Amino acid sequence: MELLLKAFILGGVICALGQILMDFTPFNVTPGHILVGYVTVGAVISALGWYQPLIDWGGAGASVPLSGFGHLLAQGAIEGVKKNGLLGAIGGGIEASAVGIAAAVIFGLLTATFFKPRG
Amino acid sequence: MATNKAGKQTLIFPYAPVIFSWGTVVGPMEGQGPLSGYFDKIMENDLEDGDKSWEKSEQGMMQHSMEFALEKVGLTGENLDFYLAGDLLNQIISANFTARFFDVPFLGIYGACSTLAEGMTLGAALLCAGYADKVGVSVSSHHETAERQLRMPTEQGVQRPLTAQWTVTGAGTYLLSAAGGGIRITSATVGKIKDLGVGDANDMGTAMAPAAMDTLKTHLQDMNRKPEDYDLIITGDLGVLGLNILKELMRQEGYSVDNVSDCGVLIYKPEQDTHSGGSGCGCSGVVLSYILQKMLEGRYKRVILLGTGALLSPTSSFQGESIPGIAHGVVFEYS
Numbered sequence: 001m002e003l004l005l006k007a008f009i010l011g012g013v014i015c016a017l018g019q020i021l022m023d024f025t026p027f028n029v030t031p032g033h034i035l036v037g038y039v040t041v042g043a044v045i046s047a048l049g050w051y052q053p054l055i056d057w058g059g060a061g062a063s064v065p066l067s068g069f070g071h072l073l074a075q076g077a078i079e080g081v082k083k084n085g086l087l088g089a090i091g092g093g094i095e096a097s098a099v100g101i102a103a104a105v106i107f108g109l110l111t112a113t114f115f116k117p118r119g
Numbered sequence: 120m121a122t123n124k125a126g127k128q129t130l131i132f133p134y135a136p137v138i139f140s141w142g143t144v145v146g147p148m149e150g151q152g153p154l155s156g157y158f159d160k161i162m163e164n165d166l167e168d169g170d171k172s173w174e175k176s177e178q179g180m181m182q183h184s185m186e187f188a189l190e191k192v193g194l195t196g197e198n199l200d201f202y203l204a205g206d207l208l209n210q211i212i213s214a215n216f217t218a219r220f221f222d223v224p225f226l227g228i229y230g231a232c233s234t235l236a237e238g239m240t241l242g243a244a245l246l247c248a249g250y251a252d253k254v255g256v257s258v259s260s261h262h263e264t265a266e267r268q269l270r271m272p273t274e275q276g277v278q279r280p281l282t283a284q285w286t287v288t289g290a291g292t293y294l295l296s297a298a299g300g301g302i303r304i305t306s307a308t309v310g311k312i313k314d315l316g317v318g319d320a321n322d323m324g325t326a327m328a329p330a331a332m333d334t335l336k337t338h339l340q341d342m343n344r345k346p347e348d349y350d351l352i353i354t355g356d357l358g359v360l361g362l363n364i365l366k367e368l369m370r371q372e373g374y375s376v377d378n379v380s381d382c383g384v385l386i387y388k389p390e391q392d393t394h395s396g397g398s399g400c401g402c403s404g405v406v407l408s409y410i411l412q413k414m415l416e417g418r419y420k421r422v423i424l425l426g427t428g429a430l431l432s433p434t435s436s437f438q439g440e441s442i443p444g445i446a447h448g449v450v451f452e453y454s
Contacts, residue, residue: 028319031277118173
């Protein structure tokens with residue numbers, strides 16, 4: 001129960017930050033900027049070793065938001081380099097996030113097959 | 120020599136054409152608005168039963184509005200000399216596809232949300248010049264097709280800022296005649312593009328307000344009139360924000376603003392949460408039918424509709440271009 005609460009708080013704070021960036025900054029920040037920005041910033045923070053502590057504390061609250069995807073990419077790339085040398089930097093990130101990417105493709109295909117998207 | 124032109128931009132119609140019939144179709148959300156009693160048909164769903172796409176439903180709306188307008192006076196498309204129509208979609212497909220169903224010479228027009236005012240100006244000019252006895256003008260817009268055309272995919276769930284307006288799902292057809300009695304189109308002012316550099320497609324009221332002001336000012340100068348000479352000055356789709364800007368601009372010019380309103384403000388209730396009000400060709404396209412009805416009831420004698428248009432395209436938006444605004448004024452009189 002405590003873990004649930006922590007995840008809720010951390011995830012909420014991360015998302016609220018994005019909302020504040022969109023609503024209260026003079027720049028024209030769009031959801032697209034947030035999407036790309038969060039993945040990138042997540043990867044950078046992760047490379048510096050600061051993201052794992054967030055996941056240890058807040059669990060899914062840190063791994064589910066887009067910055068968690070950036071964390072996965074960065075850690076995968078680091079692992080890849082350790083295992084396969086520099087080429088691993090390119091493949092490692094995708095390897096680590098393969099489940100998420102494959103799931104997106106499969107569920108996308110299923111949705112398109114069984115529903116009639118109109119929007 | 121342009122004998123029927125007043126001042127710089129205003130067309131005077133010596134044989135003022137009559138609006139002798141009209142038809143309107145709206146979507147469910149407009150049907151819950153304050154003007155619901157004035158529309159000929161309220162759709163139960165944005166997507167009509169059996170339609171494969173929203174685009175098909177929009178085309179159907181325009182067709183039905185035309186059929187309503189014709190049926191009311193017992194005519195068919197063949198009785199019209201010209202048909203002018205436009206909408207917001209690429210290559211104005213709603214208008215083109217609607218014209219397939221009516222055996223009538225067709226001119227497609229595009230003026231974004233100012234299309235109705237543009238069509239009425241051109242239609243009145245055709246009638247006055249003796250090229251036609253009866254002309255039909257149709258416009259349409261559809262919230263879902265406009266979102267697809269001009270903004271983000273609906274399922275992306277992008278939040279709408281408070282400046283954003285809600286594209287009206289609605290279509291209106293107005294039939295003009297050279298002869299007969301009724302509400303007349305007495306003059307029209309063709310607007311110039313005004314672009315003050317607003318680039319936010321979610322803030323079109325701000326982009327269009329200067330164009331509305333410019334056309335109104337030119338019209339009043341050309342006709343040597345004051346705002347008080349009109350019972351109602353109604354803009355097409357400035358929305359809550361744009362209307363406030365227009366009123367501010369008018370105050371700076373020393374005009375009174377008591378009789379100024381906007382179709383986009385009238386069509387929805389505040390609690391319908393559209394943010395800045397309605398927009399789209401269908402906005403003035405269906406609200407005009409309400410105003411004409413009020414004119415017949417004697418509430419207004421002389422009304423000017425300032426059809427406002429934001430002439431952007433998705434490509435120009437992505438490339439960071441600003442939004443060119445335009446406004447055309449059409450004067451209706453009934454006595």
